[in-house]
Amino acid sequence: MYVIGIGAGDPDHLTLEAVAAMNRTDVFFTIDKGDAKGDLAGLRADLLARHVTRPHRVVTARDPQRDRSAATAGYAAAVGDWQERRAALYERMLADELGDDGAGAFLVWGDPALYDGTLRILDGIGARGGVAFDVVSIPGISAVQALAAAHRVVLNRVGRPFLVTTGRRLADEGPPPGVDDVVVMLDAVDAFAAVPADGPDSRWDIYWGAYLGTPDQVLVHGDLREVRDEIARLRAELRARKGWIMDTYLLRRYAR
Amino acid sequence: MYVIGIGAGDPDHLTLEAVAAMNRTDVFFTIDKGDAKGDLAGLRADLLARHVTRPHRVVTARDPQRDRSAATAGYAAAVGDWQERRAALYERMLADELGDDGAGAFLVWGDPALYDGTLRILDGIGARGGVAFDVVSIPGISAVQALAAAHRVVLNRVGRPFLVTTGRRLADEGPPPGVDDVVVMLDAVDAFAAVPADGPDSRWDIYWGAYLGTPDQVLVHGDLREVRDEIARLRAELRARKGWIMDTYLLRRYAR
Numbered sequence: 001m002y003v004i005g006i007g008a009g010d011p012d013h014l015t016l017e018a019v020a021a022m023n024r025t026d027v028f029f030t031i032d033k034g035d036a037k038g039d040l041a042g043l044r045a046d047l048l049a050r051h052v053t054r055p056h057r058v059v060t061a062r063d064p065q066r067d068r069s070a071a072t073a074g075y076a077a078a079v080g081d082w083q084e085r086r087a088a089l090y091e092r093m094l095a096d097e098l099g100d101d102g103a104g105a106f107l108v109w110g111d112p113a114l115y116d117g118t119l120r121i122l123d124g125i126g127a128r129g130g131v132a133f134d135v136v137s138i139p140g141i142s143a144v145q146a147l148a149a150a151h152r153v154v155l156n157r158v159g160r161p162f163l164v165t166t167g168r169r170l171a172d173e174g175p176p177p178g179v180d181d182v183v184v185m186l187d188a189v190d191a192f193a194a195v196p197a198d199g200p201d202s203r204w205d206i207y208w209g210a211y212l213g214t215p216d217q218v219l220v221h222g223d224l225r226e227v228r229d230e231i232a233r234l235r236a237e238l239r240a241r242k243g244w245i246m247d248t249y250l251l252r253r254y255a256r
Numbered sequence: 257m258y259v260i261g262i263g264a265g266d267p268d269h270l271t272l273e274a275v276a277a278m279n280r281t282d283v284f285f286t287i288d289k290g291d292a293k294g295d296l297a298g299l300r301a302d303l304l305a306r307h308v309t310r311p312h313r314v315v316t317a318r319d320p321q322r323d324r325s326a327a328t329a330g331y332a333a334a335v336g337d338w339q340e341r342r343a344a345l346y347e348r349m350l351a352d353e354l355g356d357d358g359a360g361a362f363l364v365w366g367d368p369a370l371y372d373g374t375l376r377i378l379d380g381i382g383a384r385g386g387v388a389f390d391v392v393s394i395p396g397i398s399a400v401q402a403l404a405a406a407h408r409v410v411l412n413r414v415g416r417p418f419l420v421t422t423g424r425r426l427a428d429e430g431p432p433p434g435v436d437d438v439v440v441m442l443d444a445v446d447a448f449a450a451v452p453a454d455g456p457d458s459r460w461d462i463y464w465g466a467y468l469g470t471p472d473q474v475l476v477h478g479d480l481r482e483v484r485d486e487i488a489r490l491r492a493e494l495r496a497r498k499g500w501i502m503d504t505y506l507l508r509r510y511a512r
């Protein structure tokens with residue numbers, strides 16, 4: 001089983017390693033997540049048509065519904081339950097569709113090592129013991145990297161750390177003390193808008209991007225106090241227009 | 257000026273976007289860092305021979321020496337001074353070697369947005385005002401992603417943050433409170449060996465890798481208490497044998 005990172009949205013994010021793995025794949029497994037992620041399905045079909053030169057099949061299953069209403073306390077549990085149902089679904093697909101020496105693949109947005117559940121689910125299937133398989137993980141360009149490239153910015157400052165976190169965490173806990181560079185993925189709650197940006201000691205810059213690497217890419221950069229309303233408005237507008245939004249941002253604290 | 261991430265060591269880490277940018281480049285600028293980085297020069301030559309189909313030149317300059325003896329307090333200053341001398345060198349190269357509409361490129365290990373100074377130096381040259389140019393940053397697979405892929409591990413746990421930091425920081429400050437997943441790059445001091453791993457409340461796993469993505473790749477994974485001596489020994493041996501080492505690791509804290 002290959003788990004192949006296909007990049008953040010630009011078909012040219014694909015690596016040569018990913019193209020090679022796709023051309024060793026017999027069956028591409030895809031999960032139908034409903035209309036919101038139709039653009040991923042479109043990108044995937046485009047990549048297969050463009051780069052896969054050998055015969056292959058595409059097998060699609062319907063994704064189990066996930067409880068997205070859970071608060072932070074229940075979040076890990078909700079994700080765990082959903083991943084358990086997903087594992088059962090994937091196990092059945094692997095057993096039914098893949099021959100003894102067959103090679104299957106999941107194509108995932110970004111990088112399989114960054115806020116993606118596929119590797120964990122395959123671990124879970126392995127632990128269930130019903131089917132035996134090896135896993136190969138192929139890194140891909142993540143939205144964070146596409147963000148940095150689009151803004152021509154470096155994620156870390158010289159010799160200093162940066163934190164990668166979720167919007168939910170940032171909203172619940174605020175920016176962690178001692179860390180002045182924070183990358184936020186999966187923000188469903190406009191967490192940036194609540195970051196205290198008027199303190200006497202510091203100000204925050206934000207580097208924000210949506211639909212990174214695609215023709216719809218939108219970028220905003222500026223002092224958080226000055227641009228946060230614009231970003232909140234853009235997020236609402238874009239989500240309404242397109243039906244979904246995928247964005248990420250870097251918050252960078254400066255001493256005044 | 258393109259700043260092109262070429263991946264962590266595997267020539268197949270190259271993205272299609274990077275290949276396209278390399279084929280729009282007139283002059284590849286390289287910095288001779290002495291024997292320690294001869295392998296990067298070799299990989300670069302290999303990538304150009306394999307993927308660049310149009311006429312191009314390669315221009316090499318000798319890197320200014322950097323004071324690597326500075327302690328943490330002086331580290332940013334030492335890097336700043338070295339980057340200033342580098343900026344002067346790069347500015348001269350750009351002015352001398354590139355025509356008015358010419359396209360130049362730097363090929364950098366990993367991703368230009370992750371612990372690489374090239375984008376900052378180009379910003380510095382732009383600020384000096386002597387030559388005018390646009391910058392395009394092309395993301396690449398970083399050593400951190402190659403590490404995660406080699407271990408088939410996800411960098412974050414569900415809904416949780418992770419920190420990316422340097423060996424120097426980890427050695428000086430220890431693991432930051434409240435963060436249980438720490439990725440360490442640029443560790444010249446075996447900082448992992450000094451992480452308190454015998455506490456009553458927690459243990460650390462380490463996922464370590466050297467020469468990631470190359471035929472020389474070495475991986476170790478285990479309880480930090482059990483494998484830290486082995487990793488320290490391996491680092492010394494490999495560095496002695498090859499003349500240099502490039503490694504990275506993930507520290508993951510578990511409740512006991």
